[in-house]
Structures are given as structure tokens and as C-alpha cells.
Amino acid sequence: MVSPTTSARPRRLTIVLADWCPHCVPLSDRNVRRLARALKVPVRRLDIDRRAEGRIADAVVEKFGDASPDYLIPQVFLEWSDGRVEHLLTGFSEEVARTARAWKDLFASDWLRSLLAREGP
Amino acid sequence: MSRAGGAAPPPPAVRKALEPAAPRCYRHCTAPVGARRIRSTLPGTVTVYACPGGAVSVATYAEWSRRDPSSAFRRFLVGRTLPRSLVQEVDLRGATRHGPELGLPAERALRRAASPRSVLVVYWRVYPSKDPDGTERRLFVCYRHGRAEPIFFRAPTDADRPRCPRCGPGGRTTRRTRA
Numbered sequence: 001m002v003s004p005t006t007s008a009r010p011r012r013l014t015i016v017l018a019d020w021c022p023h024c025v026p027l028s029d030r031n032v033r034r035l036a037r038a039l040k041v042p043v044r045r046l047d048i049d050r051r052a053e054g055r056i057a058d059a060v061v062e063k064f065g066d067a068s069p070d071y072l073i074p075q076v077f078l079e080w081s082d083g084r085v086e087h088l089l090t091g092f093s094e095e096v097a098r099t100a101r102a103w104k105d106l107f108a109s110d111w112l113r114s115l116l117a118r119e120g121p
Numbered sequence: 122m123s124r125a126g127g128a129a130p131p132p133p134a135v136r137k138a139l140e141p142a143a144p145r146c147y148r149h150c151t152a153p154v155g156a157r158r159i160r161s162t163l164p165g166t167v168t169v170y171a172c173p174g175g176a177v178s179v180a181t182y183a184e185w186s187r188r189d190p191s192s193a194f195r196r197f198l199v200g201r202t203l204p205r206s207l208v209q210e211v212d213l214r215g216a217t218r219h220g221p222e223l224g225l226p227a228e229r230a231l232r233r234a235a236s237p238r239s240v241l242v243v244y245w246r247v248y249p250s251k252d253p254d255g256t257e258r259r260l261f262v263c264y265r266h267g268r269a270e271p272i273f274f275r276a277p278t279d280a281d282r283p284r285c286p287r288c289g290p291g292g293r294t295t296r297r298t299r300a
Contacts, residue, residue, distance in 0.1 A: 093214065
């Protein structure tokens with residue numbers, strides 16, 4: 001993960017999801033918005049079942065995420081002001097509760113705490 | 122971290138973080154799923170999640186590495202699956218675990234590493250499918266052939282502890298089992 005000590009700033013969050021996926025909706029849909037509020041950035045929501053959005057989602061996952069012929073969702077990405085795109089999280093295939101724990105851990109992480117401290121109130 | 126080009130098992134704190142909390146059997150029964158670590162020559166960790174009846178929810182392979190371990194895991198599965206064609210690339214799905222989503226102990230363990238890297242996890246989940254006659258089949262595992270030799274096979278979803286093709290209809294095994 002990108003060190004929060006770099007001078008680049010968070011610019012946008014992207015989530016790749018599907019409405020039928022219980023790891024995605026409402027769990028990750030809600031949490032990515034919460035993360036966006038904390039980072040003060042907008043969210044781009046890419047639904048793999050909408051043709052145009054799905055094409056962009058495939059490209060983002062292929063280039064920056066966990067790509068495979070039938071890739072896992074949700075996948076969350078953070079775009080930085082210097083143009084970098086950072087993969088943040090992929091849903092846990094084991095169970096929805098495990099994906100929920102991942103979000104909880106992300107919000108309590110050293111990484112996010114450092115990033116928010118650097119960004120200021 | 123010298124094996125296989127720097128690949129290694131994830132640190133203990135990460136392995137613990139990767140364990141599911143209280144998984145239930147996937148589309149088969151309501152029993153809790155047990156996780157069984159499988160011995161292998163791979164540098165990472167193979168784990169099979171199956172219910173007491175042998176129905177497999179998911180099999181995972183976790184490696185601390187910069188390379189994609191999907192091919193190695195696929196070869197491992199092919200050698201233990203009957204028929205081999207049951208292992209399809211489309212059923213192998215990768216996930217990168219960076220640390221912040223794994224809890225503070227795991228996040229710090231990964232950050233402390235001399236050469237920080239992520240943990241790559243490959244999931245093998247075979248969804249139940251129906252035969253032309255409507256019989257639903259799903260993936261089962263047989264552990265009767267040793268800790269390094271789980272045998273994966275398909276059987277009707279409603280089968281009660283089905284025997285694997287290697288055990289045969291007579292129930293022969295390659296290892297002695299207790300009565």
C-alpha cells in the first residue's frame with residue numbers, strides 16, 4: 001500500500017460491485033461511502049452488470065486489481081492526485097461476515113489513521 | 122523467504138487474520154465448516170473448508186509473494202481432483218491482502234517485514250451444477266488418503282458422506298482407518 005507520507009492526496013474511491021452480491025450491497029456500498037466521507041473524496045460506483053460500467057470495471061480490475069476470468073467482487077480502489085491507483089480491498093470469498101470484518105479492520109488500521117492525520121481535519 | 126523466488130507462507134498473525142470467523146456450509150447444509158490445513162510442497166498455505174459431510178465450501182491457497190500463485194495452486198488441485206477436468210481456471214479467483222484490512226497485528230507484521238509485500242490468496246470455489254437428469258452435484262473432499270492427499274470429487278448434493286472414486290465402491294482406502 002502507498003505510504004501516507006507521500007505528498008500525493010486521495011482524489012477518488014472506486015468500487016467494483018454487483019447489486020446481487022451480498023458482500024457488495026449493502027455492506028461494501030455503505031462502507032466505501034463512509035470511507036469517502038472520511039477522506040473527503042467522491043465515490044465512483046461501477047456495477048459489473050451495467051454494460052458501460054462493466055467495461056470500465058473490467059479494465060480497472062485488469063490493470064490495478066485482482067484479475068481472473070471470473071474475478072471477485074467487491075474490489076475497492078483509491079486514486080491519488082499524482083495519478084496512481086491503489087487497490088485497497090477485495091471481498092473475502094469465505095463469508096460475508098469476513099468481508100464485514102475486513103472493512104472494520106480497515107477503518108481501524110494504522111494506514112488509515114496515518115492518512116487521516118496527514119490530511120488534517 | 123528464499124523459496125520459490127521469495128515466496129513464503131504468510132506470517133502467523135496474517136494466517137490467523139485470514140481465518141473466517143464462523144463459516145457455515147455453502148449451499149449444502151447448516152453445519153459449521155471446519156478448516157483443514159493440507160500439507161504440500163508449495164511455499165504457501167493450502168486450506169480446505171468443508172462441512173462434516175465432506176462438502177467443500179472453498180479451498181484456499183495463501184502465499185506471501187509478488188508472483189501470482191494461481192498456476193501452482195491449480196497444478197496442486199489437478200493432481201488431487203477426480204476427474205482432473207473438474208479444476209477449471211474460471212473457478213480460481215485471486216485476492217490481494219495488503220494488511221490494513223487484516224487487523225492491526227497482521228498489518229504490523231506485514232509492515233515490519235524486511236521486504237514489505239502483500240499476501241496473495243487464491244480461492245477455488247466450484248459452484249453446484251445439475252446433471253441432465255436434474256441431479257444436483259457439488260464438490261466433496263475425501264481425507265482418507267493422508268494429510269497431503271485430499272481427493273476432490275463431485276457427488277450428488279444430498280449424498281451423505283460420499284466415498285471418493287479412489288476409495289471405490291467397496292470403501293477401500295490407501296491408509297488404515299480406525300474401526
